[in-house]
Amino acid sequence: xxTLLAFRLPPLFLLLLAATDAAAAAAAAAADNGNESEAxxxxxxxxxxxxxxxxxxxxxSATSPFPPCDAASPWPGVQCxxxxxxxxxxxxxxxxxxxxxxxxxQLRRLHSVNLKHNALSGxxxxxxGTLRGLRALYLSSNNFSGPIPADVFANMRxxxxxxxxxxxxxxxxxxxxxxxxxxxxxxxxxxxxxxxPIPFRLxxxxxxxxxxxxxxxGSIPQSxxxxxxxxxxxxxxxxxxxxxxxxxxxxxxxPALPPAMPPPxxxxxxxxxxxxxxxxxxxxxxxxxLLVTGAxxxxxxxxxxxxxxxxxxxxxxxxxxxxxxxxSxxxxxSTKSTAxxxxxxxxxxxxxxxxxxxxxxxxxxxxxxxxLLNEDIPAFGxxxxxxxxxEVLGNGTLGSAYKAAMRNGVTVAVKRLxxxxxxxxxxxxxxxxxxxxxxxPNVLPPVGYHYRKEEKLIVSEYMPRGSLxxxxxxxxxxxxxxxxxxxxxxxxxxxxxxxxxxxxxxGIPAGRLVSMDGADFDAPPPPPPHGNLKSGNILLDAxxxxxxxxxxxxxLVNAPQAPQAMFAFRSxxxxxxxVVSARSDVYCLGVVLLELVTGRFPSQYLLSARGGTDVVHWxxxxxxxxxxxxxxxxAIAAAGGDAAVRLLRVGVHCASPEPECRPSVAEAAxxxxxxxxx
Numbered sequence: 001x002x003t004l005l006a007f008r009l010p011p012l013f014l015l016l017l018a019a020t021d022a023a024a025a026a027a028a029a030a031a032d033n034g035n036e037s038e039a040x041x042x043x044x045x046x047x048x049x050x051x052x053x054x055x056x057x058x059x060x061s062a063t064s065p066f067p068p069c070d071a072a073s074p075w076p077g078v079q080c081x082x083x084x085x086x087x088x089x090x091x092x093x094x095x096x097x098x099x100x101x102x103x104x105x106q107l108r109r110l111h112s113v114n115l116k117h118n119a120l121s122g123x124x125x126x127x128x129g130t131l132r133g134l135r136a137l138y139l140s141s142n143n144f145s146g147p148i149p150a151d152v153f154a155n156m157r158x159x160x161x162x163x164x165x166x167x168x169x170x171x172x173x174x175x176x177x178x179x180x181x182x183x184x185x186x187x188x189x190x191x192x193x194x195x196x197p198i199p200f201r202l203x204x205x206x207x208x209x210x211x212x213x214x215x216x217x218g219s220i221p222q223s224x225x226x227x228x229x230x231x232x233x234x235x236x237x238x239x240x241x242x243x244x245x246x247x248x249x250x251x252x253x254x255p256a257l258p259p260a261m262p263p264p265x266x267x268x269x270x271x272x273x274x275x276x277x278x279x280x281x282x283x284x285x286x287x288x289x290l291l292v293t294g295a296x297x298x299x300x301x302x303x304x305x306x307x308x309x310x311x312x313x314x315x316x317x318x319x320x321x322x323x324x325x326x327x328s329x330x331x332x333x334s335t336k337s338t339a340x341x342x343x344x345x346x347x348x349x350x351x352x353x354x355x356x357x358x359x360x361x362x363x364x365x366x367x368x369x370x371x372l373l374n375e376d377i378p379a380f381g382x383x384x385x386x387x388x389x390x391e392v393l394g395n396g397t398l399g400s401a402y403k404a405a406m407r408n409g410v411t412v413a414v415k416r417l418x419x420x421x422x423x424x425x426x427x428x429x430x431x432x433x434x435x436x437x438x439x440x441p442n443v444l445p446p447v448g449y450h451y452r453k454e455e456k457l458i459v460s461e462y463m464p465r466g467s468l469x470x471x472x473x474x475x476x477x478x479x480x481x482x483x484x485x486x487x488x489x490x491x492x493x494x495x496x497x498x499x500x501x502x503x504x505x506x507g508i509p510a511g512r513l514v515s516m517d518g519a520d521f522d523a524p525p526p527p528p529p530h531g532n533l534k535s536g537n538i539l540l541d542a543x544x545x546x547x548x549x550x551x552x553x554x555x556l557v558n559a560p561q562a563p564q565a566m567f568a569f570r571s572x573x574x575x576x577x578x579v580v581s582a583r584s585d586v587y588c589l590g591v592v593l594l595e596l597v598t599g600r601f602p603s604q605y606l607l608s609a610r611g612g613t614d615v616v617h618w619x620x621x622x623x624x625x626x627x628x629x630x631x632x633x634x635a636i637a638a639a640g641g642d643a644a645v646r647l648l649r650v651g652v653h654c655a656s657p658e659p660e661c662r663p664s665v666a667e668a669a670x671x672x673x674x675x676x677x678x
Contacts, residue, residue: 039085049100087112089626102127112136129155136161147171153181161186172196373436374447397565417456419561442498444547465540485639488596493676494546496669502529503665527554533588572657583659590654597648599633616655
């Protein structure tokens with residue numbers, strides 16, 4: 001009926017509708033033009049507050065024929081997004097004078113201002129606090145002086161990063177204002193002349209804090225010292241606990257000693273005897289508490305074992321979806337599962353018919369103590385593997401890997417797993433079967449396994465090109481393979497496709513649980529579907545296509561060894577809180593993308609963090625300064641061009657310190673695919 005009425009509308013009404021739409025479009029265009037003119041006027045006023053000796057900002061003029069964010073001819077030093085001014089970047093321009101932040105206070109979409117390495121001077125202006133929506137402010141290496149205005153933290157509630165290092169800032173730290181900054185992540189105040197004590201309380205969000213090489217005094221609060229490295233406080237001679245500090249200062253800064261006590265009297269001795277009897281009673285109570293605590297510890301350990309099944313259930317509940325979706329990646333011949341198996345059951349693969357069923361008997365093609373999952377591979381068993389010509393491929397955090405060339409002509413890769421007793425045999429076998437049902441061009445599933453309590457083997461197809469880690473950093477032979485830009489881009493696209501597939505098949509959104517008394521509470525995040533993504537676990541086949549390995553092992557790895565064995569725990573939330581989630585996989589992806597673009601070996605891959613390059617911090621800082629081109633590996637700079645810079649920015653986005661600020665795997669895959677398509 002509605003459709004019929006629409007067709008019967010009089011022509012005049014249709015004309016009015018068209019006129020209304022045209023007016024709305026005109027209003028939107030006028031708003032955009034107003035925003036552009038407002039940005040232009042703000043930048044022109046801002047330019048009046050400082051001196052531009054190089055003349056690089058000549059285009060900042062009221063007579064300019066182009067708006068600041070013109071797509072064809074943007075003004076220098078501006079950063080735009082969809083036609084809006086979001087950033088100002090004026091680094092290494094020898095700008096002098098003051099800087100009127102109030103001139104740009106009305107630019108609501110302005111998120112960052114970068115003035116590093118200039119000659120701006122004078123006290124930090126009060127107008128700084130008017131930039132209420134600013135996320136990042138970089139004022140390093142200037143000549144700003146005077147104290148830090150408390151308004152910077154009190155008014156700029158969205159501020160995440162503040163760089164004031166290498167200036168002439170004086171006065172004490174505004175302790176209360178800093179403590180109440182709700183979103184502050186980085187605060188760099190090193191190499192100034194700041195005095196006074198270090199605040200006892202800093203924001204929980206603050207991940208990087210540097211006050212080295214100042215004039216701070218007193219003792220470092222324990223709550224602060226535990227959160228940051230010693231280098232953050234170095235170069236303050238009057239600061240207790242810093243290199244070169246004087247122990248006498250610590251005594252002077254500490255509380256006064258109590259007066260001397262008089263000698264005890266007879267009444268005091270009687271009181272002591274009473275106290276002794278009280279202590280005996282207290283000791284008995286403590287002993288009972290210790291016994292109860294011991295029993296609770298045993299119960300908690302049992303709960304930890306039970307929690308292994310809970311972690312395993314995150315994946316086991318996806319076994320049906322994994323099998324059902326396998327056909328899309330592997331064709332009609334892939335194995336399918338009709339329902340998610342229950343805990344304690346085993347998946348029996350019917351290799352003749354390609355179906356599967358759940359029961360408690362044997363599964364797959366059992367060749368003695370070895371189970372073969374892939375029907376396309378000639379049959380072999382554990383004796384064949386033991387007699388094969390073996391070659392060590394590597395020794396990773398989960399175990400050693402070998403190349404095994406058997407007498408029947410089949411060559412496979414064998415992973416000898418350690419620290420994999422979190423679940424029993426049935427759960428282990430069902431889980432490996434579920435992983436074997438995952439078929440995707442960029443995922444390498446297991447083709448067989450051997451289970452014993454003291455030793456477990458996972459067998460997969462051998463990849464002749466080795467790992468991405470080896471090709472980028474390990475092979476130094478004269479005939480080594482140089483991965484050019486197109487090769488690296490193809491690897492990036494393949495990695496995000498494989499990771500997105502794993503997240504689709506194994507990922508479960510965190511929900512809410514209900515307790516026994518009916519109260520609801522947040523469910524813990526499910527484990528990351530991959531959990532161990534790094535360049536050493538990205539293998540290249542004969543066509544140089546990437547294949548992901550060592551994925552989905554989270555439910556199998558012993559809980560105490562997981563932080564050392566699984567790379568997802570190297571994410572900021574993993575290192576600080578011991579909590580990982582699907583967004584931890586995104587962080588690992590960011591490291592891989594930065595590694596591909598820069599060609600540098602990431603220090604994140606080392607447990608000791610000694611050696612390599614902190615590609616995450618290096619890239620984030622350099623991108624903020626506008627020096628992206630400096631990061632691109634010279635071997636690919638010419639061919640990569642703007643695409644390499646765009647991929648670098650995606651890597652920085654994925655490796656954001658806050659999980660909620662990272663894209664999802666699907667979003668990251670879309671961004672990388674878009675770069676690959678261009």
